[in-house]
Amino acid sequence: MVFSDEMRDSAYYHYSPSYKYSLGIELVDEKKAMKNHANFRYTYLLNRKNTQKSQRNLYFQSSLSAGGNDEYSYGFLGDWETRRYFIGFGAQEFKSNLRDYDKQFVQIGFAPYLGDYGDLHSWLMVKSKHDSRTDKWNTYPVVKFFKGDYLLELGVDENDEPDIHFMIRF
Amino acid sequence: MRYLLFSILIFPSLALAEATMHTDHSNHGAHHSHEGHPHTQLVDGAEIKLDAERFDKFVLNQSGSQIAVVSVTGMVCDFCARGIEKTFKKDIGVKKIDVDLANGKVLIAYAATAKIVNEDIEQKILSNGQTVTDIQILTAQ
Numbered sequence: 001m002v003f004s005d006e007m008r009d010s011a012y013y014h015y016s017p018s019y020k021y022s023l024g025i026e027l028v029d030e031k032k033a034m035k036n037h038a039n040f041r042y043t044y045l046l047n048r049k050n051t052q053k054s055q056r057n058l059y060f061q062s063s064l065s066a067g068g069n070d071e072y073s074y075g076f077l078g079d080w081e082t083r084r085y086f087i088g089f090g091a092q093e094f095k096s097n098l099r100d101y102d103k104q105f106v107q108i109g110f111a112p113y114l115g116d117y118g119d120l121h122s123w124l125m126v127k128s129k130h131d132s133r134t135d136k137w138n139t140y141p142v143v144k145f146f147k148g149d150y151l152l153e154l155g156v157d158e159n160d161e162p163d164i165h166f167m168i169r170f
Numbered sequence: 171m172r173y174l175l176f177s178i179l180i181f182p183s184l185a186l187a188e189a190t191m192h193t194d195h196s197n198h199g200a201h202h203s204h205e206g207h208p209h210t211q212l213v214d215g216a217e218i219k220l221d222a223e224r225f226d227k228f229v230l231n232q233s234g235s236q237i238a239v240v241s242v243t244g245m246v247c248d249f250c251a252r253g254i255e256k257t258f259k260k261d262i263g264v265k266k267i268d269v270d271l272a273n274g275k276v277l278i279a280y281a282a283t284a285k286i287v288n289e290d291i292e293q294k295i296l297s298n299g300q301t302v303t304d305i306q307i308l309t310a311q
Contacts, residue, residue, distance in 0.1 A: 019299040050244025050301045052274055083246050083271060117269040121248050146249040169252050 001168075006161035007031060007131070012041070020045050026063065037067025046076075056080040061092070071096040075103075085110050086123065105129040109144065120147045127155055127163070220275050228268050228277050229310040235265060236286060238278040241304035242295055245274050253298040261294075279310070 001012045008031055014024025026039040041063040049056040058078045065071035075092030086109040093102045109125030123144040130137045142155035142163065153165040220239060229237060245251050251269050254276060258267045263284030268277040276295070280286055292302040 019297055045299075048244070048299065050299075052243050053246070055244040055246050055250075055299075081246055114272070115248065117248055117251065117271050119248070149249075149252055151249050167249075169249065169256075 002164070002166040004162055004164045006157065006159055014041065014043070028067075035067065037065050037071075039063040039065050039073075043077075054080060054082045065096075069097040083111065083114050086125065099133075101132045103129065103131050107142065109142070118148065120145060125155075129157075220273055220277075221270055224268070224270055225277065228266070228279070232266065232279045232310040234282045235310045236280040236282060236284065237308045237310055238276075238280065238286060238291060239306045239308060240276040240278065240291055240295065240302055242274050242276055242300045243303055244300040245269070245271060245276075247271075250299065254295060254300070257294045257298060282309075 001014075003010045003012065009029040010026050012024055012026040014022045016022040021042065021044045024041045024043070026041055027036070028039060029036050041061065043059055043061045045057065046060055047056075047058040056079070058076065060074070061077055062074040063072060071094070073092050073094045075090060077088070077090040079086065079088035081087070086107070088107040089105065091102070091104045094100065105127060107125055107127040109123045111121065111123050113122070115121045125142040125144060126139065127142045128137055128139040138157045138159070140155050140157045140163070142153060144151070144153040146152070149169040151165070151167040151169075153163075155163040157163055225239075229235070242254075245254075248269075248271060251271065254269060255267050258264045258276075258278055263280050263286075264278055265281060266277075266279040269275075270277065278291070286307055288305050291305055295302045
């Protein structure tokens with residue numbers, strides 16, 4: 001997965017030995033701090049509820065930076081989705097010797113049409129994120145497309161900064 | 171800039187939505203007798219809800235194959251369901267697979283001689299994060 005926003009660019013590769021957890025490494029370019037480092041990330045599925053029409057998930061996520069300063073993070077991610085609607089949220093605490101901060105986001109969306117398996121699927125979404133370093137909520141539209149093994153999520157926030165996620169399923 | 175970007179992205183999306191709805195409407199018309207919710211009845215009287223047209227297309231040229239019709243919950247996303255196809259394609263006994271998101275069904279064509287183990291199917295689906303609620307094995311004519 002490739003991610004980009006006003007604060008950082010990152011590339012993340014993860015492996016899931018089971019659907020319960022995944023282990024990954026994230027290569028990060030901190031734009032404002034002008035430094036690069038790697039994060040080792042662990043994600044654990046705390047709860048999942050599958051129904052005929054929906055899936056709900058709650059994850060614990062933590063990371064440990066190899067960049068020094070004893071940086072680490074932990075938090076929770078959750079989502080509920082049907083083929084038509086999506087609601088997601090996340091809250092994370094980031095700790096280091098230099099500064100502690102936290103981030104939160106909420107995201108809602110809907111699919112304007114229901115594609116079949118293999119079709120191009122499209123989502124129209126709104127995302128709102130908060131970073132304690134700027135102490136502002138930033139709300140903006142996001143579009144998400146996926147087809148086959150490729151997923152692209154693209155938004156431009158209130159500061160005209162891109163918020164991009166690109167994923168490939170291997 | 172974000173409004174311009176959003177406008178560029180939203181219009182093709184809505185155009186595609188219109189095209190897809192038109193296609194769906196045509197399908198309903200062609201299969202009016204199924205009332206959009208076709209069912210297949212097994213010899214023992216059990217009934218499985220599946221898309222008859224989709225099933226017929228799937229079993230075309232699969233004469234003699236064993237067809238597993240797997241009912242799955244939590245299969246709401248194409249991208250998430252990709253792992254199911256990848257996992258079953260690693261099984262040499264599997265000839266073909268189809269995912270029906272609308273009806274929550276996975277169709278798997280096995281070779282006539284393949285030994286089908288329900289627990290193996292359940293485990294493969296579970297490893298992708300979904301849950302199996304029913305498995306029916308049919309033989310393609």
